[in-house]
Structure formats: structure tokens, C-alpha cells
Amino acid sequence: MNGQPVKDPLNRHFAPRTTIAISLITTLSLLALWWLATTQGWVKPLFLPSPNQVLGKTGDLITEGFADSTLWQHTWASLFRVFSAFALACLTAVPIGILMGIHDLAKGVLDPVIEFYRPLPPLAYLPLIIIWLGIGETAKIVLIFLAVFAPICLSTRAGVRAVAREKILAAATLGASRVQIIRYIVLPGALPEILTGMRVGIGFGWTTLVAAEMVAATAGLGFMVLNAKDFLATDVVITGIFVIGFIAYGFDLLMRGLERWLVPWKGQD
């Protein structure tokens, strides 16, 4: 073997730095392809405007705006919707998930409801929400809330169930009350999965944003994209997609950092 370590059978031997380099090369290649395809006239600008044109349009969107709002106003409207829904979902889904994890009655009652609506496409129940709640801000936030709620609730429940029985029994022999066991053992024990649920949940939130802004919105990235489609403003559509993508990705990185900081023991127990 010449003193070399044995190769991992799955070949998982990329150093983090190598992976980052590969990702960077992929990104740059795609951008280059985009640039080439548009400048060489392989694709008509109507279908795919050039990077330069999109960048210029982004500048226009920031200064002049589109559909009566600047890019910042659209972004802010969407951020507000997604994060209000996310905050609301965290505040409700975590306690309900814990309840479902420790109480069979709660699990029995709530499981069919959540499991039924969870796989439904938000567009399918959007009409119902509009009939019930109208076309205002509430309906939009509720639609996103529903998409975020299920993954947080279900992973909280799974996290609670995954807390080792020994930990709970140990706490009981140390004199912990029911409330103390939940507060000091179950909640921290389930935290890794709760955070994963939040990360997955906010992803669903962004996915649902465009659906939420389909009806009676006057600002928002989803609205901007849909509206631009009506005018065949492909450059605006692409800018909108990029902004949503960057925000969602940035928040994902933030959540991963939060995980490393809050639960450094994840997977080490």
C-alpha cells in the first residue's frame, strides 16, 4: 500500500476545498454557456436574454422598478410574507410536534390531518384559502405557513421520538418532573431535527411564494415574475428567479451555520 491510507469504498475522498472548486467551475461553465448561447445567436433573446441584458435590467429594476415597485420593494414584500409565515410556523409547529411526540392522543388526532394535506400541492388548496380568507395578505401568509408548518411539525415529532429512552429514564431517576423532562431533555434532544425541519420548511416556503403571489398581489418577487411573463419580459423573469434563489440559498447557509453553532454534538451521541 506504500503507506497510503486505504481508499474509501464509496470514494468519498474529496477535500472540502476540492468540492468548492468543482462547484465554482460548474457555475462558471454554465454562465459561460449562457453567455455563448446568447451572444452567438443560438437562442433568441425573447427566450433567453444575454447575461449582460439581465444584469442591465437588474440595474433598471433597482432604480426604476417594475409594475410600480422597485426590486427592493418586491423583495421586501416577499421576504415579509415568507418570514412571517416561517415565524408563525415555528411558534406553532414546534410545540405541536412535541405534543405529538409525547402524547398518543395528540398524535392520533393530528397525524391524519397533517399527513393528508402535506403532500397536496399548495396550488390545489389555494382556491379554498381564497374563498375562506379573501385575497388579502392573510391568505398569502397562510398559504406559505401551511407549506412550512408540516415539515417542522413532523421533524419535531420525529426528533422527540428519537430521544433515547435511557435519557428520559435517567432524568426521571434524578427527580425531574414531567415539565422538566420536556424542557431539559426532550427539547434539547430533539433540537437537531427541529433545526433540520426549519431548514426544509423554509425551503418549502420559498417554493410556495410564487403560488401565494398569483392572486391579487401588487408587489413581491413571485408577482413580479408572473407579471413580467405577461409582457414577455424574460430578463425580469430571470432576475426574479435569481433573487429568490440567492435569498433561499443564503438563508439555507445561515441555518446550517446555526446548526453547527447550536448543536455541535449532532450525530456524536
Place this chain on the structure above:
Amino acid sequence: MSVIEFRNVSVVFPASRKTPEVTALQSIELALEPSDFVVVIGRSGCGKTTLLNLLAGFMSPTSGSVLMDGSPVEGPGVDRGVVFQKNALMPWLDVFHNVALGLKFQKVPSAQRAQRVRQCLDWVGLAAFADHRVYELSGGMRQRVGIARALAADPKILLMDEPLGALDALTRESVQELILDLWRKSGKLVLFITHSIEEALFMGTKLVVMTPRPGRIHKIYDLDFCHRFLKERDSRAIKSDPAFIAMREEVLEIIHPKQEALS
């Protein structure tokens, strides 16, 4: 008076769709005196962990009664500390806060709490590791944290469910000796479950040998090897003593009869 009494205790796990009915314990009679070091040994499925679970209050007998100081055991309590084989430490807390857990639950003032935790960590030789994360420790150190945590709550009896089962041989011996020292220092009644005959003979003052299907107490021995160790501090001399070896063969014959071992 006996601290602990098992009176005609039976535990039957009812049949489920996949498994038939199992008699985990049948007609157990056992009385434990204060400051006994009771070791329970037997093959897997002989009911030794069930015995400990009853005493810890993690389950209740199907029939008969388990008494502590004359009254029936009802649920877990701080008078019975438990050391588990694994998974029982909280990885989100450092060593200090793991040991302090019981005192925190009982709302002991923090100054008093800190003093008690330091003392217990000192006993198990981990005073220098108070601010370490538990997942950074070796298996032997984790078990010592578990022991310190149980001691910190100052229980009347200490229940240990194969606490050394996952440790390597050398670490295991050093923790065995530590537990004996702590037992002598604290004078607490210890109930210790193991499947290692050497460990059982070396540590116990009373050895309960159990046999499976149904789980029953086959024989109870009185032992003295641990006192000899605490006096002479030479575990190798004890473990190679002909009396120790003869005893080991006798117990082995009960747990693992020769003709059965062949089949």
C-alpha cells in the same frame, strides 16, 4: 431489616402478534441488606435487567411486590440512582452540567450544587474535565460521569445495568476498582448487573445467579473477594486464586452447562 425485598415477584410479557408470551421473572424472592454489593448474573433473557427495572420503578410486577423500606416501589425516584450502559448522558451539556442535573431538578441552590458536583467529579477522577463535552470523552470516562451523576443526587441505593459492558478489558478493570472504592466510601447498597463471571465474583458481596426461560434465581452466593481487594489492592492475585477459579467454574456450570454448550 432488609432495605429491598422482592416478594414472590413475577413478570409476564403478554404475547404479541409476533412473539409468544414470555415469563421474564418467575416467583422471585430476594432480600437485600444495607451496604450489600449485590451482583446479578445470568445469560441474556434471564430477567436480570427486568429485576433492575422493577427496582428502578421503570416497570411494575405482574404479580407479587417489590418493597423498599417496607413500602412498594412506585415509579422512579431520587432514592434509587441508576447508571445505564449507554446513551444516558446529555451531549448538549458539559460534564459539570451533566453531573449537576439531579441537583438542578431538585432545585438545590447553585453554590451548593457546584460544591457537590466538584466533590463527585473528584471521586471519579474527572475534576479536570468539568467543562469538557461528554462526546469528547472516552467510553470509560463517560461511564464515570454517569456514576458521578448518580452519586451527586445522593441516592440510598445505586442500580447499575451492565455499566461496564461496552468498555475494553483494561478500562473495565480500572472502573471496577473505582466502583468498589466508591461503594466502600459511600456505604450505599449497590445492585450491579453483569454478564461477566469474573466481574461478578470480583465485585460482589452477594451473587445472584439467574437462569432463563422462565427467569428464575438459581442460587445466591455470599462472596468476600471484594473485601480482600479493598484490603490488599491486588486484583490479579485475587483473580488467579484457586478459590476464585473454582468458584468461577461452579457458576459457569450453572450459566453455561457443558452439554448444552455443545449442542
